[in-house]
Amino acid sequence: MALRTEPIVLNIGPQHPSTHGVFRMRVTFDGEVxxxxxxxxxxxxxxxxxxxxxxxxxxFIPLTDRLDYLASMSNNFAYCLAVERLAGIEVPERAEYxxxxxxxAMRISSHLMAVGFFLNDCGASVYTPLIYMYREREKLxxxxxxxxGQRLTYNYMRxxxxxxxxxxxxxxxxxxxxxxxxxFIDEYDQLLAENEVLLARTKGVGILPRELAINASASGPVxxxxxxxxxxxxxxxYSIYARFAFDIPTAETGDSYDRYWxxxxxxxxxxxxxxxxxxxxPEGPVRAEVPHLVRPPRGEVYSRIEAPKGELGFYxxxxxxxxxxxxxxRGPSFINLTxxxxxxxxxxxxxxxxxxxxxxxxxxEVDR
Amino acid sequence: MALVIRHAFxxxxxxxxxxxxxxxxxxxxxxxxVWEEERCTVCAxxxxxxxxxxxxxxxxxxxxxxxxxxxxxxxHGRCMFCGLCVEACPFDAIHLGRDYEQATxxxxxxxxxxxxxxxxxxxxxxxxxxxxxxxxxPPQTLLVYGEKKGK
Numbered sequence: 001m002a003l004r005t006e007p008i009v010l011n012i013g014p015q016h017p018s019t020h021g022v023f024r025m026r027v028t029f030d031g032e033v034x035x036x037x038x039x040x041x042x043x044x045x046x047x048x049x050x051x052x053x054x055x056x057x058x059x060f061i062p063l064t065d066r067l068d069y070l071a072s073m074s075n076n077f078a079y080c081l082a083v084e085r086l087a088g089i090e091v092p093e094r095a096e097y098x099x100x101x102x103x104x105a106m107r108i109s110s111h112l113m114a115v116g117f118f119l120n121d122c123g124a125s126v127y128t129p130l131i132y133m134y135r136e137r138e139k140l141x142x143x144x145x146x147x148x149g150q151r152l153t154y155n156y157m158r159x160x161x162x163x164x165x166x167x168x169x170x171x172x173x174x175x176x177x178x179x180x181x182x183x184f185i186d187e188y189d190q191l192l193a194e195n196e197v198l199l200a201r202t203k204g205v206g207i208l209p210r211e212l213a214i215n216a217s218a219s220g221p222v223x224x225x226x227x228x229x230x231x232x233x234x235x236x237x238y239s240i241y242a243r244f245a246f247d248i249p250t251a252e253t254g255d256s257y258d259r260y261w262x263x264x265x266x267x268x269x270x271x272x273x274x275x276x277x278x279x280x281x282p283e284g285p286v287r288a289e290v291p292h293l294v295r296p297p298r299g300e301v302y303s304r305i306e307a308p309k310g311e312l313g314f315y316x317x318x319x320x321x322x323x324x325x326x327x328x329x330r331g332p333s334f335i336n337l338t339x340x341x342x343x344x345x346x347x348x349x350x351x352x353x354x355x356x357x358x359x360x361x362x363x364x365e366v367d368r
Numbered sequence: 369m370a371l372v373i374r375h376a377f378x379x380x381x382x383x384x385x386x387x388x389x390x391x392x393x394x395x396x397x398x399x400x401x402v403w404e405e406e407r408c409t410v411c412a413x414x415x416x417x418x419x420x421x422x423x424x425x426x427x428x429x430x431x432x433x434x435x436x437x438x439x440x441x442x443x444h445g446r447c448m449f450c451g452l453c454v455e456a457c458p459f460d461a462i463h464l465g466r467d468y469e470q471a472t473x474x475x476x477x478x479x480x481x482x483x484x485x486x487x488x489x490x491x492x493x494x495x496x497x498x499x500x501x502x503x504x505x506p507p508q509t510l511l512v513y514g515e516k517k518g519k
Contacts, residue, residue: 059419062450070403076484142510149395149464149496155450167394173510292456 021363082303087296095161110308121357161287206355222312225252400465407461417456445478463493
């Protein structure tokens with residue numbers, strides 16, 4: 001006679017450290033196997049989309065920092081691009097380069113954290129890389145601190161450019177970082193690529209098939225790991241990305257290991273872009289002549305960038321006043337969670353934690 | 369073993385706070401605002417620029433068709449130190465501060481009035497958006513790339 005089993009429902013989160021903030025998964029188990037999973041959001045809800053309506057266009061920039069707080073500069077960038085497109089503002093050349101430098105440095109910093117925490121989620125035996133990656137991120141935070149005076153919420157970009165020019169000591173430090181970084185990425189590869197624990201925990205686990213990834217509107221490294229060559233920097237170039245040579249790393253299977261691998265390769269490409277941007281950086285003003293209160297004409301705009309986590313879009317409706325009439329954020333972390341249930345079904349509890357870690361979510365962006 | 373020995377002779381990058389302190393960025397946006405009375409014209413542009421509405425300014429008429437500051441109150445407890453008030457000020461009268469140790473026992477102690485936010489020897493201004501202060505500040509200690517640690 002077969003052993004009679006009953007499904008059991010287990011809450012993981014919202015305060016569990018491996019749920020990356022305040023995410024809650026209501027998981028149904030049959031024995032040890034996951035048979036159902038409901039993501040529950042909203043524990044960090046702050047109403048950013050609505051707050052924008054009571055603030056001027058400039059006053060909303062510091063709030064965008066708080067969306068994806070591991071990639072604040074990218075959020076600033078996406079929002080400022082949207083407003084500039086709406087108001088028809090031309091950004092000076094030097095400011096464009098500074099923005100790209102910041103966005104790519106931010107991508108490296110965000111991916112370092114993504115990979116580090118993913119490996120941490122996989123178990124304490126691969127904890128060392130997280131500490132290594134904090135070491136590299138520290139250098140970037142020093143640079144951001146030098147430029148903007150903060151280490152997390154930078155509020156650096158402005159409509160029509162950036163708030164300050166780079167300080168004189170910034171460029172030598174960044175050049176040094178760009179020279180050193182490839183060796184450090186090699187070091188991580190050496191540590192991890194043949195790590196048996198990592199391979200056993202991630203190879204073939206949590207597969208996101210190509211069709212499902214597209215249908216679930218996944219973007220960023222999650223989509224590219226499933227074999228879709230889609231990067232907005234190449235496919236819908238914004239700012240000055242068309243001037244740089246870089247590749248779009250893609251993988252085939254779409255498992256947790258591929259998502260990790262794609263992020264590692266993207267860091268190498270970001271270093272390449274940084275090298276080129278540093279070589280081409282022109283002199284000149286860093287901020288266009290923009291009135292203190294920006295009043296875009298009546299109309300609407302959807303503008304998107306390739307943020308570290310995927311397609312970050314801002315949809316703004318303007319009624320011609322100093323504040324947006326409506327604003328909506330398309331946060332990549334939120335959309336990438338759509339396919340989590342399908343990825344986790346049939347796996348065990350520890351795998352669900354690793355799969356969630358490989359998606360790289362930041363709850364500030366999910367709940368908004 | 370070679371790895372252990374190599375690491376043992378590396379420079380230590382941890383800082384023994386509070387005995388040891390790093391020099392912050394020249395543009396540090398530390399949790400305080402600093403106000404210069406001589407430059408202020410009570411135009412309240414800073415109050416309008418604040419996304420949170422933390423700055424309260426009440427003006428008063430003075431003899432000779434002039435305006436003076438009757439009351440200034442800044443709620444540092446709700447401030448996010450974005451620096452938009454500093455950028456908005458047309459007369460360079462409000463700055464961000466340098467002192468990053470601002471813990472208090474009660475939230476009400478974070479609401480500061482005009483005498484408490486005034487620029488002084490104790491309450492120094494940061495170089496954020498203010499090149500005249502940036503010039504006199506010591507170079508930032510870089511945690512990893514720094515040649516040697518500051519005090």
